[in-house]
Amino acid sequence: xxxxxxxxxxxxxxxxxxxxxxxxxxxxxxxxxxxxxxxxxxxxxxxxxxxxxxxxxxxxxxxxxxxxxxxxxxxxxxxxxxxxxxxxxxxxxx
Numbered sequence: 001x002x003x004x005x006x007x008x009x010x011x012x013x014x015x016x017x018x019x020x021x022x023x024x025x026x027x028x029x030x031x032x033x034x035x036x037x038x039x040x041x042x043x044x045x046x047x048x049x050x051x052x053x054x055x056x057x058x059x060x061x062x063x064x065x066x067x068x069x070x071x072x073x074x075x076x077x078x079x080x081x082x083x084x085x086x087x088x089x090x091x092x093x094x
Contacts, residue, residue, distance in 0.1 A: 004042055007042040012038065012085065013075060013076075013081075013082030013083060014036075014038055014081065015038070015039050015049065015074065016034055016036045016073070016074040016076055017070055017072075017074075018034050018070065018071045018072045019035065020033070020069045020071060035049050035051065035065055036049075036051065037049040037050050037051035037063070038050045038081070046064055047065045047067065048065075050062055
C-alpha cells in the first residue's frame with residue numbers, strides 16, 4: 001500500500017499535517033507549519049484539508065497542501081469523527 005492509498009483510506013478523518021514553510025529558526029533551518037483539520041481529498045501530489053479556526057477567523061476553510069512540502073502527518077484518532085463513523089459502521093455489521 002503506497003502513501004496515496006493510505007491517505008485515501010483516511011478521507012473524512014482528523015489529521016495534523018506538518019509542512020515546511022518559508023520561515024527560518026535561529027539556526028537558519030526551515031520551520032514546520034501545522035495544518036489541522038479533516039482530510040477531504042487526496043490527489044496526485046496534494047491534500048485538501050478542511051480547517052476550522054474557531055478564533056474569529058474563517059469558520060470553515062479549505063487548505064490545499066502540496067505533498068512535496070509535507071514532513072509528517074498525524075492521525076488524530078482520539079477525537080476523530082471519521083473513526084467514530086467507522087466504529088459505528090463496524091458495530092452495525094457494515
